[in-house]
Amino acid sequence: MRFETRAIHVGQDPDAEFGAVSVPIYQTSTYAQPAVGKPKAYDYARGGNPTREALQEVLASLEGGTRALSFSSGLGATTTLLLTLRPGDHVVLGDDVYGGTYRLLARVMNGWGVEFDTVDLADEVSLRAAIRDRTRIVWLESPTNPLMKIVDIERVAAISREAGAMCVVDNTFATPYLQRPLGLGADVVVHSVTKYLGGHSDLIGGAIVTSDDELIERLTFLQNAAGAVPGPMDCFLALRGVKTLAIRMEAHCTGAERIAEFLAGHPKVARVYYPGLPDHPGHDVAARQMRRFGGMLSFETRSRDDAIAVAERTRIFFLAESLGGVESLIEVPGPMTHASVAGSPLEVPESLVRVSVGIEHPDDLVADLEQALS
Numbered sequence: 001m002r003f004e005t006r007a008i009h010v011g012q013d014p015d016a017e018f019g020a021v022s023v024p025i026y027q028t029s030t031y032a033q034p035a036v037g038k039p040k041a042y043d044y045a046r047g048g049n050p051t052r053e054a055l056q057e058v059l060a061s062l063e064g065g066t067r068a069l070s071f072s073s074g075l076g077a078t079t080t081l082l083l084t085l086r087p088g089d090h091v092v093l094g095d096d097v098y099g100g101t102y103r104l105l106a107r108v109m110n111g112w113g114v115e116f117d118t119v120d121l122a123d124e125v126s127l128r129a130a131i132r133d134r135t136r137i138v139w140l141e142s143p144t145n146p147l148m149k150i151v152d153i154e155r156v157a158a159i160s161r162e163a164g165a166m167c168v169v170d171n172t173f174a175t176p177y178l179q180r181p182l183g184l185g186a187d188v189v190v191h192s193v194t195k196y197l198g199g200h201s202d203l204i205g206g207a208i209v210t211s212d213d214e215l216i217e218r219l220t221f222l223q224n225a226a227g228a229v230p231g232p233m234d235c236f237l238a239l240r241g242v243k244t245l246a247i248r249m250e251a252h253c254t255g256a257e258r259i260a261e262f263l264a265g266h267p268k269v270a271r272v273y274y275p276g277l278p279d280h281p282g283h284d285v286a287a288r289q290m291r292r293f294g295g296m297l298s299f300e301t302r303s304r305d306d307a308i309a310v311a312e313r314t315r316i317f318f319l320a321e322s323l324g325g326v327e328s329l330i331e332v333p334g335p336m337t338h339a340s341v342a343g344s345p346l347e348v349p350e351s352l353v354r355v356s357v358g359i360e361h362p363d364d365l366v367a368d369l370e371q372a373l374s
């Protein structure tokens with residue numbers, strides 16, 4: 001089955017009792033057991049839930065992994081994965097990763113003896129130099145947030161493997177529709193389901209996908225032991241979102257391409273960051289490892305005040321953090337999403353504006369940016 005078909009059918013057979021074509025929301029915390037010590041399938045819902053199970057099956061299939069686990073948030077997934085580390089272990093982090101991932105390593109895991117360095121993963125020499133004996137994870141995003149840098153996943157995965165480290169890709173921006181890291185040699189994929197997979201800005205969720213059976217056993221234990229599990233209603237909403245992922249991503253990409261071209265020709269825009277533009281430094285790698293170039297882009301205005309003015313003047317784009325929903329969003333990373341990384345290696349230009357292109361008509365979106373920039 002092709003991607004679009006699997007998104008609708010894997011893990012989502014009609015229910016055995018009534019034939020409901022939509023996976024039921026099993027809103028329960030516990031399960032009646034026929035005999036002591038012999039639960040039917042589940043005993044307590046932190047350990048498992050059929051709605052969650054359906055979501056995990058379809059996510060594993062879409063990413064090309066054997067198993068997936070879903071979590072209460074993207075950071076819940078990340079935390080659970082990092083709980084596999086021990087004091088003295090080391091993580092190499094891309095220098096433009098999600099601010100919350102950086103904060104977790106810098107301000108939480110650091111207190112538990114887990115060390116890390118940030119590097120420009122496009123620079124192979126720095127990557128090799130950063131790897132130590134106890135490097136367990138090389139953590140990357142591509143495209144990155146908010147500078148839309150492209151990392152060659154196949155290359156970084158090969159270097160990680162040579163070093164005996166796990167290559168983890170946060171695939172939130174691309175989604176499995178545009179890019180499948182496991183097929184490029186990565187060991188683990190992490191998602192914020194909150195974004196494109198959910199797709200409607202109405203839930204918080206996370207996921208981990210891998211084909212490493214030993215790792216998934218450990219993570220299944222940690223998921224239950226640490227407890228960052230999603231509720232059945234959120235799993236249902238995520239399942240509903242995933243069904244339309246393919247057509248939504250096509251529309252996001254079409255809109256972003258139009259807007260990138262418009263912005264690139266605008267006199268008040270100093271620079272556009274979109275991997276679909278032929279002069280983007282990562283364009284060729286992106287064209288090789290992605291189906292299209294995604295729905296996220298950033299641009300530099302001439303000053304911090306200009307950036308704030310544009311973001312406050314749009315009418316269709318909502319001024320909001322987050323991304324990946326059907327509605328277009330605009331924000332100024334410096335004082336908003338990236339305020340927590342000011343002064344760190346992840347600091348971003350203050351005149352930068354980031355947009356998450358929704359699936360409204362591209363003409364309306366271009367007109368909105370045109371009036372906001374005028």
Ligand SMILES: *Cc1c(COP(=O)(O)O)cnc(C)c1O
Pocket residue numbers: 073074075076098100141145170172173191192193194195204205206
């Ligand atoms: C939002 C986001 C996260 C964190 O996910 P939450 O669901 O907000 O916890 C991680 N990585 C990326 C790339 C994100 O955009």
